[in-house]
Amino acid sequence: MKKILLLITIMIMLSSWAHATKEKLFPVPYPPFSNKDIFPCMNCHEGLDRNKKVRQLKEMHQDIKIEHHGDRWCYDCHDERNMDRLRLANGEQVKFQESYRLCGQCHGNVYEQWKIGIHGKRTGYWNGEKQYLLCVHCHDPHTPRFKSMKPDPAPIRPDAHKVKNKKH
Amino acid sequence: MKILKDSFIQRRKFLKGLMAGAAVALAPLTDSEASKFSFEEYFQKHFMEMTKEEKEKVLKRLADEYKQTYGKEFTVKATEAIPDVSFGYALNLSKCIGCRKCVTACVKENNLSRRPQIQYIRVLRLPKGSMDLEKSEHYYEADLVPEPNYYYMPVQCQQCRKAPCVKVCPIKATWHEKDGLVVIDYNWCIGCKYCMSACPYFGRRFNRGVTQIPKDEINTNVHYLGNRPRPRNVVEKCTFCIQRSREGKYPACVEACPVGARKFGNLLDPNSEIRQIIDKMRVFRLKEDLNNDGRFFYFFHN
Secondary structure: OHHHHHHHHHHHHHHHHHHHOOOOOOOOOOOOOOOOOOOOOHHHHOOOOOOOOOOOOOOOOOOOOOOOOOOOOHHHOEOOOOOOOEEOOOOOEEOHHHHHHHHHOOOHHHHHHHHHOOOOOOEEEOOOOEEOOOHHHHOOOOOOOOOOEOOOOOOOOOOHHHHHHHHO | OHHHHHHHHHHHHHHHHHHHHHHHHHHHHHOOOOOOOOHHHHOOOOHHHOOHHHHHHHHHHHHHHHHHHHOOOOEEEOOOOOOOOOEEEEEEOOOOOOOOHHHHHHHHHOOOOOOOOOOOOEEEEEEOOOOOHHHOEOOOOOOOEOOOOEEEEEEOOOOOOOOHHHHHOOOOOEEEOOOOOEEEOOOOOOOOOHHHHHOOOOOEEEEOOOOOOOHHHOOOEEEOOOOOOOOOOEEEEOOOOHHHHOOOEOOHHHHHOOOOOEEEEEOOOOOOHHHHHHHHOOEEOOOHHHOOOOOEEEEOOO
16 A cells, blocks of 8 residues: 555656656846846845835835736736745746746747747857847846837948038 | 061061060069969869869968958858758848848958948838838938838848849859859959849849958958958859858848847758748748749748
8 A cells, every 4th residue: 555655656746747847948048137236136035025015116126117918016927935036827936047938828929939949039050059048138027028229320322422412 | 569568567566566465464463462463363263163172272372362461360261061951041020120230240240341331231111011112211210210100121132042143144153052052253253243133132232342341340250152352343242141151150140130030040951940930930032923932031920
């Protein structure tokens, strides 16, 4: 009887382990934190109360604006038990380096295409090792819309000198 | 008799003139200091007809030449096509924001002339909802891109399989490589510009001036068929950065694109990004009705 119980527990453990490692890990650069000393978060958050009320932050993180599909609050994505981790909908804690799994919960379509290289930027080797980027490298998770930028200068018109003369 | 003598004198004169003419014509060959026009260069064979040794000799000569001109050590390569590779390119028009970072990266990587200005990529700005190229503008100036009500379509060489430019070249100075790249032997090109007239994408540029590149910006990793400093009065073009792509790297424009709109890879590899896009997305080719069978695909996808 004991043996059977042991066998069952081992099987359960194995299956849960298999489930946990089902998600393939992707090589990504360090997450783009707002400044390099801000991580680990628990340096400050250790011992702080978790306030789930949606409010204007006054002492810290005032720069964070949340414009991401309606009403959101920190603990929708950040794990309240351990601020150094993010939290999936099923309660699983994930590292910031794996944040694509969190984003993929809602943006499954994009996640699938990111995995096979249709969405997102790849650098490195087309026939070898590729450098992936996290979703948050391009889309600030708090305001995900891609930021506008200044374009590089326009090409010089072949008749540029004539146009210049006409103005005088 | 008089007539005979006259004609004899005239013939002598003519021969004399011919000798003098030949001397003038050969002058650049003898005086290599005054001109870079060397004997070896003048009698260089077509790139495809050269043996391996002859190629190496040419590469070495070019490296010496470039060192003299630019004062830097150049690596001049003639890397051959990787077997079982057929290059393809895809561009996501929903993602492109028209920032022209690809243009800048291309100019730097490929040693393009800054003045007169040569750029291989043209970013067209089109009003949303229109595919009419006559409404496009590539001299657009904007403080911030993307601008509302516009989308952007970069155009460069499409590396067509049935390339009109290759068909019209009277001296076979341009041809298809095994991996699909359309290349030019810049030492064989006579600068007749037929290919430029034939290309429906304006994919080729004529190097009318002496290439001017700031010395600190010059790329010394060059390929014979790609980004080596081009001689004057020849036609040049995008080669999907042959000096990079044949070593497995992405072209410079792919690496520069901040939005990841540019995708590159091997069409024969079913798992490559380019194949995933062609298999799963609705792609189109520019001016497909011309039946050029290009390797450059466009697609819309968020």
